[in-house]
Amino acid sequence: MRYLAESKLEKHKKNKFIRRYRYHLMLSLGAICLVFIYILMSLSPVSAKSRGREVVVAIPVSATANQVGDILEQNELVRNGLVFSLYARYTGLDSRIKAGEYRLNDSYSTPELLRELVQGRLAEMSFTVPEGYTTAQIADLLAAKGLVDRQKFMLAVSEEEFPYSFVQGLPKGEKRLEGYLFPDTYQVDRGSTEVSIIDMMLKRFASVIEELDYQAQAESKGVTLHKALTVASMVEREAMVDEERPLIAGVIYNRLNIDMPLQVDATVQYALGTTKPTLFYEDLEIDSPYNTYKIYGLPPGPIAMPGRTSLLAAIQPDRTEYLYYVAKPDGSHAFATTLAEHNANRERYEE
Structure with missing residues (x-):
């Protein structure tokens, strides 16, 4: 028992x-x-794809995985910075995270975030230079976006050497690259230098003129590339209707051929440094090599950045007898051969 x-x-x-x-x-x-x-x-991601929020973060040089995790957590890109650092160590990628500024999204998972930081896809920003902008306006645009220091940008425009034949020999100064910074939309890494941004725009211009065989076409019309570009820039600032650009270019060449002052209002506005809706007689008296009411022939160089249609108009102008044009209220122009016809158009269309 x-x-x-x-x-x-x-x-x-x-x-x-x-x-x-x-x-x-x-x-x-x-x-x-x-x-x-x-x-x-x-x-897992902080937010769903449909509600993703973009954040630009800076990863310092030699940052540890813990520090990167803290930065991501502070910016609400990960749920837990420690888990991020542990995952980075577990995958063996913690030592491969690259420094720089990144445009990340809180809809990325931790593995996706780590992949971005390891592959070094730095944050990109886009900017668009409208056709007809001047160098000064481009500098203002880029400075407002935080992409350049305006003073450094203008200094680079004035003095920096660039490896393109079309800028060799141009006189130094803030107007040196006027007309040559091609108006387009660009993608740049945050932190790009002023010189690299200018070089990118010059490279785009080089690509366009090569595609159009521009220099050869200009020379076949008896003008240099620089002079054709100067005509194109005036067309760009004067025309609002694409179909009229070759007509306006033709008027400019017709006047040049008979040694008649061009009297292009846009060149006076350029000389004044401002775009005025109405020019007064005292404006036309400004002492400047860009005042085509006082000088004969072309101004020293372009007055703006011409787009493709204006570039083509300058080397493929319409052949007419027109010597005058006046703007209509809708932005188009009335063209005339004689001064009498022109004055009649002015009475009809100008207020």
Whole structure:
């Protein structure tokens, strides 16, 4: 009987131990599952793709995975910075994170964020230079976007050497690259230098004139590339209707051929340094090589950045007898051959 009682007691203890073991095992498995779920949640995106928010973050040189995780958490790009750093170490990518500024999205998962930082796809910004902008306006545009220091940009325009034949020999100064910074939409890395941005725009101009065989076409018309570009810039600032650009270019060439002052209002506005809706007689008296009411022939260089249609108009002008044009209220122009016709158009269309 005593033996049986002891056996029952041992069996009871054993069962109690098993139950306790199972209980602790279940607790441990439950804790492990909770940790696993927490890690999965921490690795998941902060926001859904449809509600993603872009953030530009700066990763310092030699930043540790912990520091990067803290930066991402502070910018609400990850749920847990420590989990990010642990994941980076687990994957062996913690030492491959590259410094720089990145445009990231809070709809990226931790693996996606880490991939961006390892591949070094730095933050890009776009900017668009409208046709007809001047160098000064481009400098203002880029400075307003935080892409350049305006003073450094203008200094680079004035004095920096660039490896393009069409800028060799141009006189130094803030007007040196007027007409040569091609108006277009550009993508640049944040942190790009003033020189690299200018070089990109000059490279785009080089690509366009090569595609159009521009220099050869200009020379076939008896003008240099610089002179054709100067005509194109005046066309750009004077015309609002694309179909009229070759007509306006033709008027300019017709006047040049008979040694008649060009009297292009846009050149006076350029000389004044401002775009005035109406020019007064005193404006036309400004002493400037760009005032085509006072000088004969072309001004020293372009007065703006011409787009493709104006560039083509300058080398493919319409052949007409027109010597005059006046703007209509809708932005188009009325063209005339004689001064009498021109004056009649002015009475009709000018207020």
